[in-house]
Amino acid sequence: MKKMKEKEMAIVASVLCKTYQVNEIKVEVLKDVNLDVEEGEFTVIDGASGSGKTTLLNIIGGIDKPTSGSIMVFDENIEDKNEDFMATFRCKSIGFVFQSYNLISTLTMAENVAFPMEWLRKPQEQIEKRVEELLDIVGLRHRAEHFPYQLSGGEQQRVAFARALANDPPLLLVDEPTGNLDTTTSLKIIDILGKLKGDGKTIIVATHDDRIFKLADQKLRLEDGKLVKRNE
Amino acid sequence: MSETFFSLNDLLRRKLQTALVIASLALCVASTLFLLLLGDKIGFGILSMAENRLTASFSTVFSRFITFASLLIFIVGVVIVYFMVFVMMSQRVRDIGLMKAAGCPNDLIFGYFMNELVIIALAGCLLGVVLGVVADYASGFLLRSVGMQVVQGSINLWLDLLVFVIFFLLSLIAGVKPILNTTRVESVKALSPSFSFGLSKESDFKGVAKAGLTLKLAVRSLFRRKSATLRIILCLTSVFILITVAVAGGIVAKQTTKSWVERAVGKEIILIAHHDVGNQYRLLLSKFHEPAEASAFNYADEKYFIPSEILTRLESVSGISIDRRFIIEASVEEVQVYVLGTETTGTTTVGDHRKGVSLVVGVEPEKALGRWFLYGESLDKDDALEVMVGDTLAQKIFGTPLVQNMTLLAKSLRVISVCIDPINNGNVTYVPLKTLQNATGILVPNIVMVKINDSADRGTVLAQINTMVKAVNPDFEALELDQTLDENLGLLDYMWSMIMFLPMFCLSAAAMCLVGYVILAINEQRQEFGVLRAVGAKPSAVIKIVGAQNLLILLSSWATGIALGTMITLLILVPEPTVTSYTVIEIAVWLLAAMVAIFILSLYPVLRFSKKPILSTLAQP
Numbered sequence: 001m002k003k004m005k006e007k008e009m010a011i012v013a014s015v016l017c018k019t020y021q022v023n024e025i026k027v028e029v030l031k032d033v034n035l036d037v038e039e040g041e042f043t044v045i046d047g048a049s050g051s052g053k054t055t056l057l058n059i060i061g062g063i064d065k066p067t068s069g070s071i072m073v074f075d076e077n078i079e080d081k082n083e084d085f086m087a088t089f090r091c092k093s094i095g096f097v098f099q100s101y102n103l104i105s106t107l108t109m110a111e112n113v114a115f116p117m118e119w120l121r122k123p124q125e126q127i128e129k130r131v132e133e134l135l136d137i138v139g140l141r142h143r144a145e146h147f148p149y150q151l152s153g154g155e156q157q158r159v160a161f162a163r164a165l166a167n168d169p170p171l172l173l174v175d176e177p178t179g180n181l182d183t184t185t186s187l188k189i190i191d192i193l194g195k196l197k198g199d200g201k202t203i204i205v206a207t208h209d210d211r212i213f214k215l216a217d218q219k220l221r222l223e224d225g226k227l228v229k230r231n232e
Numbered sequence: 233m234s235e236t237f238f239s240l241n242d243l244l245r246r247k248l249q250t251a252l253v254i255a256s257l258a259l260c261v262a263s264t265l266f267l268l269l270l271g272d273k274i275g276f277g278i279l280s281m282a283e284n285r286l287t288a289s290f291s292t293v294f295s296r297f298i299t300f301a302s303l304l305i306f307i308v309g310v311v312i313v314y315f316m317v318f319v320m321m322s323q324r325v326r327d328i329g330l331m332k333a334a335g336c337p338n339d340l341i342f343g344y345f346m347n348e349l350v351i352i353a354l355a356g357c358l359l360g361v362v363l364g365v366v367a368d369y370a371s372g373f374l375l376r377s378v379g380m381q382v383v384q385g386s387i388n389l390w391l392d393l394l395v396f397v398i399f400f401l402l403s404l405i406a407g408v409k410p411i412l413n414t415t416r417v418e419s420v421k422a423l424s425p426s427f428s429f430g431l432s433k434e435s436d437f438k439g440v441a442k443a444g445l446t447l448k449l450a451v452r453s454l455f456r457r458k459s460a461t462l463r464i465i466l467c468l469t470s471v472f473i474l475i476t477v478a479v480a481g482g483i484v485a486k487q488t489t490k491s492w493v494e495r496a497v498g499k500e501i502i503l504i505a506h507h508d509v510g511n512q513y514r515l516l517l518s519k520f521h522e523p524a525e526a527s528a529f530n531y532a533d534e535k536y537f538i539p540s541e542i543l544t545r546l547e548s549v550s551g552i553s554i555d556r557r558f559i560i561e562a563s564v565e566e567v568q569v570y571v572l573g574t575e576t577t578g579t580t581t582v583g584d585h586r587k588g589v590s591l592v593v594g595v596e597p598e599k600a601l602g603r604w605f606l607y608g609e610s611l612d613k614d615d616a617l618e619v620m621v622g623d624t625l626a627q628k629i630f631g632t633p634l635v636q637n638m639t640l641l642a643k644s645l646r647v648i649s650v651c652i653d654p655i656n657n658g659n660v661t662y663v664p665l666k667t668l669q670n671a672t673g674i675l676v677p678n679i680v681m682v683k684i685n686d687s688a689d690r691g692t693v694l695a696q697i698n699t700m701v702k703a704v705n706p707d708f709e710a711l712e713l714d715q716t717l718d719e720n721l722g723l724l725d726y727m728w729s730m731i732m733f734l735p736m737f738c739l740s741a742a743a744m745c746l747v748g749y750v751i752l753a754i755n756e757q758r759q760e761f762g763v764l765r766a767v768g769a770k771p772s773a774v775i776k777i778v779g780a781q782n783l784l785i786l787l788s789s790w791a792t793g794i795a796l797g798t799m800i801t802l803l804i805l806v807p808e809p810t811v812t813s814y815t816v817i818e819i820a821v822w823l824l825a826a827m828v829a830i831f832i833l834s835l836y837p838v839l840r841f842s843k844k845p846i847l848s849t850l851a852q853p
Contacts, residue, residue: 063766063846084770091768102763102850106452111445118445119768163767 009072010171010202011037011060016069018055029055030066031225037218039170042197043204044213046230047222053206054099056222057173060204061094062086073171091119095164099176101156103148109135109159110144116166134162138192154185161192172196174205178212186211239347242324248837249323249751253316254356256744257403260309261360262367263737265395267302269368269388289492289623289652293485294727297805301481304474305738309399310406312741315467317349317407319748321414322460323755328414342415349411353403357396365392367737374726446773450780453757464749465789471742472793472826473800478738479822480794481801486728488810493520493720495603496653502694503711504546504680504701506536510711513559513679516591517716520654521723531560537676541704546680549696551688555601555681558594558668563587564661566629567637567644583631590625591656592640594668594677601681608634608649615666619645624658626650641671654720682710739826743833750782750837758841762849771842778838782831790827 018030029052037043047053058064059071062078063086071079074093078086090096103112110131117127135141138158140151148156157177164172177193178186190211196203197215205212213219219230243250324345331341365387454461497517503510512529538556546554565587570579595602597611604610604620611620619638626633626647633647640661653660669675684693698710754761761774802809841849 058847061766063850084772087765087768087770090766096766098763098766098850102759102766104449104760104763106449106456106760111448115445115764116767119773167768 008038009036010039010041010074011035011204012072013060014070016056016059016066016071018052018059018064019067028225030059030222030227033069033225033227035220035227037202037204039202040200041202041217042193042215043218043220044216044230045204045206045220045222045227046208046213047206051222052225053222054175056227057175057204057206061096061173062090087119091116092167093169093171095167095169095172097157097160097164097172097174097177099179101148101153101160103156103159103163105148108145108147109140109151112148112159113162113166116163120167130166131162134165135159137165137195138162139188152185154181154188157181157185157189158192161189165196170202172201172203174203174207176207177205178207178209190215236347238344239351242327242344243348243351246323249320249748250352252744252748252751253320253352254359256312256316256741256748257353257356257399258359258363259737259741259744260305260312261357261395261399262363263741264302264305264309264399265361265364265392266367266371266737267298267305268391268395269364270298270371289658290489290724293489293805297481297485300800300805301474301478304470304477308470308474308738308741310402311467311470312745313399313403314406314410315463315745316748317403318410318460318463319752320348320352321345321410322752325414325417328417332418338415342411345411345415346408349404349407353400353407356403357400360399361392361396364395446776446780449777450784453753453777454781454784457753457756460749460752461785464745464785465792467745468742468785468789468830469793469796471738471745472790472823473797474738475742475826476794476797476823477801477805479826480798480819481805482728483815483819483822484801484809484811485805486724487812487815489724490721491810492605492652493654493717493724495605496651496655497713497717497720498601498603498681498683499714499717500683500690501601501713501717502682502684502697503713504538504542504682504697504708505678505711506707507709509536509559509678510709514711514713514716516656517654517713518719519657520720522719529561531678532672532674535707536678537674538678538680539705539708540676542701542708543677543680545700545704546682546697549693549700551685551693552697553599553601553683553685555599555683556596556665556677557679557681558665558672558674558677559679560592560668560672561589562592562641564590564592564625564629565639566631567639569636571635583636586629588625588629588659590622591660592668593655593660593662594665595662596665601683602653604649604651604653606649606651608647610649611662611664614664615670616664617643617645617667618648618664620649620651620662621647622653622656622658622660623650625661628659641668643667643671739829743830746782746785746830746834747837749785750778750834753781754778754837754841758849759851761841762846762851765846766850774842775835775838778841779831779835782834786827786831786834790823794823 013033013035016030016033016035017028020027020029033056035056045053045056055064059066060073062073062081065079069079070077073089076089078089081089103109104115107115113131113134114127117130122130131144132141135144138161140155140158140162143151143155143159148159151159157180161177164174174193177189181189186209190209193203193205193212194215205216207213213230221228221230328341328345332338503513505513508529509531512531543556546552566583566585568581568583568585571582572579595611597613600611606620608620611618619640621630621633621638630636630638630647633650637644637646638661639645640663645663645667651662652658665677682697684690694710694712701708701710761777764773765771802811
């Protein structure tokens with residue numbers, strides 16, 4: 001899956017391995033994974049449960065480290081960077097959408113969307129304007145002052161998208177975005193993904209949902225820890 | 233799996249939390265035991281020791297202080313134990329939910345956790361007794377190293393056992409309720425994250441919306457854990473009341489009692505007397521800080537009278553104040569009186585005919601250098617038939633001294649005041665000099681107190697007086713009383729500094745409680761902190777949020793504790809306290825240091841947590 005024009009690459013992962021040690025047993029989750037993603041490309045990865053999709057996304061997002069191999073994200077070699085650098089890097093360049101939404105329960109929807117911008121000390125007016133804009137995009141402006149427990153799962157997932165886009169990151173990592181949702185709500189999420197693809201974002205989605213594959217430029221599958229092209 | 237095995241296993245699985253509960257319980261037990269043992273040495277036994285050391289008023293202050301501090305420590309102990317068991321159970325709510333969902337009966341679950349409580353109470357109380365005894369030995373060693381005669385007896389097994397049993401039972405009683413409450417929770421509720429950690433429902437508190445993210449998250453999380461937050465604030469408030477009483481009370485009482493001594497003896501006073509009288513006078517003064525039996529001494533021997541030439545020459549020395557005194561030892565007797573009842577027209581008998589032997593000091597009221605702390609009026613007439621009695625004498629042979637008379641040398645004298653004076657342990661009677669001269673027929677003083685005025689060169693004047701006294705009669709000498717005064721003040725210093733051990737114990741126990749609360753808070757928020765970090769927060773941001781929570785809790789309990797503690801100290805513990813601006817600063821620095829120390833310690837769990845990889849914090853508990 002190596003591509004020729006490396007200067008336009010958003011992600012270049014080479015021979016990535018990830019092994020977990022559970023007592024005496026070694027579990028190899030990723031084995032010699034190579035992955036190239038061009039800027040603006042929509043990549044979809046599927047695989048059986050426990051195949052390592054989330055682990056791969058975590059490594060790309062810098063919240064987990066590979067056991068061996070190298071990974072470049074926007075020309076930054078992220079596996080040897082310290083925690084503070086990675087925090088700022090994630091805040092500016094990577095938007096994360098978790099499978100279980102992971103909104104902060106003590107913050108309202110608007111505050112949940114705003115806080116990644118507050119880490120970067122953006123002016124308050126700019127933050128407020130951006131929050132309104134993002135909540136409009138996901139269709140939840142009227143729920144801005146509600147707390148997470150007052151929203152449905154689908155609504156929380158849409159807010160999670162808005163939060164991931166707060167600092168307008170060029171890369172979006174999305175983990176099972178429709179895994180916990182009903183069909184109608186899933187379609188709204190897929191619609192958001194389609195809009196984001198249109199905006200030119202680099203997107204990697206780990207999913208089992210065939211409807212999302214229709215948006216994909218690159219379709220991959222994790223099988224026994226190895227990343228392979230997905231057969232149609 | 234047996235109940236004991238389950239309990240031991242569960243406790244060992246949560247090493248830090250288990251250690252915290254045991255340590256905080258041990259510190260409560262240790263501080264109570266230490267205070268009781270210390271009280272045995274200098275406090276509760278003090279009234280019976282008044283004959284040999286200190287005076288009645290000092291004993292009262294110490295006794296009241298120690299009794300009150302014991303009571304407070306006991307209350308704090310109960311609150312801390314209750315809180316720690318609550319925290320312990322909050323951390324197990326989810327497990328209990330799982331056990332119930334799997335079909336484990338309530339009584340078995342109760343048995344498991346009661347076993348844990350018994351193990352913890354046993355370990356904590358045993359450790360506390362050991363720690364208390366060690367602290368007592370350490371304080372005894374310190375007191376002896378500074379020259380105090382403290383008898384370190386064998387280990388007081390009965391007292392140790394009493395404290396152990398009381399705290400053991402107390403732990404079980406305080407701990408049963410949180411365990412019962414938790415085991416009664418339905419499994420659905422127990423498994424819900426919104427119920428565990430003391431959350432009864434999701435919070436919709438929107439306060440501090442305009443504040444920064446750190447403060448917003450901190451405040452809202454505190455409100456979210458309302459019941460746990462209120463409990464820790466209550467717990468820390470009671471600890472801060474105790475610390476304030478111990479620190480502020482200790483410092484104010486130290487200043488006050490020291491000022492009593494300084495005012496009575498006077499600072500930089502020079503005593504001119506025959507060297508035998510001088511030694512005797514110093515012995516009488518030092519009885520305050522070391523038990524000493526003065527042998528019979530005939531103060532009225534002519535050889536002890538101050539030669540008139542010394543008196544004449546002293547008067548020609550400029551820059552000094554002179555206070556002539558005549559001291560003797562004499563029998564005194566209480567005079568019984570009848571007073572009119574306030575509500576009836578009948579009379580009430582006050583006092584009896586108790587007798588005693590007192591040091592009697594004749595002073596010229598307007599020239600006296602002592603500025604006694606006294607109840608009643610001061611002596612102000614040269615030949616009045618009035619006396620001022622020391623507090624110990626007043627307590628020993630009078631019922632209501634200020635309405636009674638005293639018979640001294642066949643004269644009936646009205647008691648007009650009770651003063652606090654360390655000389656002869658407060659067994660002293662001050663009489664106008666002329667009245668005493670009339671009663672004894674001796675017109676010559678046997679001691680002269682001299683104070684060199686601030687405007688004069690002390691060294692030169694002192695040398696001049698010394699030379700003059702020796703030239704007139706080499707048996708006479710000029711003695712500086714400051715050394716004896718310092719020894720008396722030193723005793724008070726050391727006694728109060730022993731009491732300062734208390735805040736340290738309480739401080740450590742309070743820190744443990746807060747650390748326990750912080751662990752609970754982090755467990756509750758761990759996933760959210762993981763999300764914050766995954767989205768771009770630095771580890772320091774998590775530290776700031778938890779730090780802000782700790783600070784808010786500490787500030788609220790600190791302010792309440794200090795306000796209540798200060799009121800207790802000033803209104804109940806120390807009568808007419810001496811509070812200078814320096815005292816206020818000293819207290820403020822101590823209390824601030826206490827808060828800062830607890831705050832720093834409370835950051836330990838979050839510092840540890842912030843080093844964990846993001847993935848492990850994101851994982852479901």
